[in-house]
Amino acid sequence: MKGTSRTFLIVLAMATVLATVTTGAAVAGRCDHGNNPHCAGGGSGGGGTISLVLVNSTDGQAHWGQTVTFDVSTTATDQPWVNLQCYQNGALVAQGWEGFFAGSLDDQMFGLYSPQWTGGEADCTANLTTPQWMVLASTSFHVYA
Numbered sequence: 611m612k613g614t615s616r617t618f619l620i621v622l623a624m625a626t627v628l629a630t631v632t633t634g635a636a637v638a639g640r641c642d643h644g645n646n647p648h649c650a651g652g653g654s655g656g657g658g659t660i661s662l663v664l665v666n667s668t669d670g671q672a673h674w675g676q677t678v679t680f681d682v683s684t685t686a687t688d689q690p691w692v693n694l695q696c697y698q699n700g701a702l703v704a705q706g707w708e709g710f711f712a713g714s715l716d717d718q719m720f721g722l723y724s725p726q727w728t729g730g731e732a733d734c735t736a737n738l739t740t741p742q743w744m745v746l747a748s749t750s751f752h753v754y755a
Contacts, residue, residue, distance in 0.1 A: 664676070678722060704732070736750075
């Protein structure tokens with residue numbers, strides 16, 4: 611890996627950790643929807659909205675191994691990004707970034723699995739961000755086994 615690419619990845623990882631730490635308290639309370647701890651609805655922040663879209667669910671809930679995407683809306687940037695992070699027992703087991711704008715090379719899909727997440731339930735949070743990683747809105751949801 612070239613030095614520039616390695617430096618970019620290190621900066622990206624540090625920014626992700628910083629964004630997660632600084633917005634953790636705000637994100638934790640966003641998915642209330644009638645005090646349902648497993649809600650999958652949308653959330654809003656200081657400049658946009660984000661809502662979970664289940665791509666291949668057969669029962670209206672997210673499950674391990676399935677695919678999700680998000681409906682996003684913002685006027686804060688013309689290049690919004692979504693960062694998805696999923697945790698099992700406090701350990702990060704999946705994370706991904708997708709660009710949600712025309713011209714992005716991403717497919718805007720997130721698989722609910724990873725080499726570290728080989729099964730079981732998890733809790734996920736998706737942040738709608740600017741290209742500078744400013745969180746505009748968040749939504750949280752539970753992934754069933």
